[in-house]
Amino acid sequence: MSTPAxxxxxxxxxxxxxxxxxxxxxxxxxxxxxxGPPDMVSRWLPFDYTDYYEPEFGSPLYRRIFSFASxxxxxxxxxxxxxxxxxxxRFTSGKxxxxxxxxxxxxxxxFVLATGKNFAHRIYLGRGIYADLxxxxxxxxxxxxxxxxxxxxxGDLNRFLLLARERYVWGLQANSSRP
Amino acid sequence: xxxxxxxxxxxxxxxxxxxxxxxxxxxxLICEACRLKYEVxxxxxxxxxxxxxPIDGE
Numbered sequence: 588m589s590t591p592a593x594x595x596x597x598x599x600x601x602x603x604x605x606x607x608x609x610x611x612x613x614x615x616x617x618x619x620x621x622x623g624p625p626d627m628v629s630r631w632l633p634f635d636y637t638d639y640y641e642p643e644f645g646s647p648l649y650r651r652i653f654s655f656a657s658x659x660x661x662x663x664x665x666x667x668x669x670x671x672x673x674x675x676x677r678f679t680s681g682k683x684x685x686x687x688x689x690x691x692x693x694x695x696x697x698f699v700l701a702t703g704k705n706f707a708h709r710i711y712l713g714r715g716i717y718a719d720l721x722x723x724x725x726x727x728x729x730x731x732x733x734x735x736x737x738x739x740x741x742g743d744l745n746r747f748l749l750l751a752r753e754r755y756v757w758g759l760q761a762n763s764s765r766p
Numbered sequence: 767x768x769x770x771x772x773x774x775x776x777x778x779x780x781x782x783x784x785x786x787x788x789x790x791x792x793x794x795l796i797c798e799a800c801r802l803k804y805e806v807x808x809x810x811x812x813x814x815x816x817x818x819x820p821i822d823g824e
Contacts, residue, residue: 624780624815624816627777628778628813630775630778743775750777750811754811
């Protein structure tokens with residue numbers, strides 16, 4: 588029989604995609620107000636692997652990724668998603684969102700996205716939010732799964748997560764070595 | 767430990783969200799627009815605005 592234990596805190600990583608790049612400033616401020624300062628920000632990355640979002644957001648779309656300095660408890664993923672949903676609501680035009688905000692948790696072993704959509708591989712967390720196991724870390728790489736969105740599977744986003752993981756592990760080791 | 771160059775290509779300055787570049791020693795990441803530099807420790811970029819160092823203070 589296993590003994591339940593609280594796991595290490597996770598690193599919060601949030602992807603934002605939008606059409607109007609001028610909105611990233613106020614969105615980043617909103618995120619920092621809720622989650623603390625980011626410790627890494629990506630350059631503008633193209634968001635062109637799907638046209639699914641074009642009816643709502645238009646095109647072309649652009650993405651930035653933020654990782655945050657303050658670690659979070661792994662059981663707070665649903666809370667985080669509900670907060671980012673509220674931030675999205677502040678950036679709307681009529682009924683259309685102007686930005687899509689995707690929060691996820693990164694640990695030593697994995698990267699998990701939060702979503703409000705049910706699917707076979709997603710685990711229900713509560714309050715209408717599911718956890719999507721997006722990437723597994725193994726042999727120094729983040730590996731995609733059968734259902735992983737292609738933009739997370741490889742390329743700049745995957746590389747950003749690798750760097751965020753290095754930052755995360757380095758921080759854990761630095762904290763554990765402190766008296 | 768040197769910072770992997772390909773990873774640098776995806777990072778931006780957290781303050782102005784603009785481009786950054788490593789210095790010659792690859793110990794700092796420099797934002798010319800903000801006149802700030804961010805330390806790279808053990809190959810890890812410390813991209814916290816509060817910990818950035820003014821370039822012009824040298």
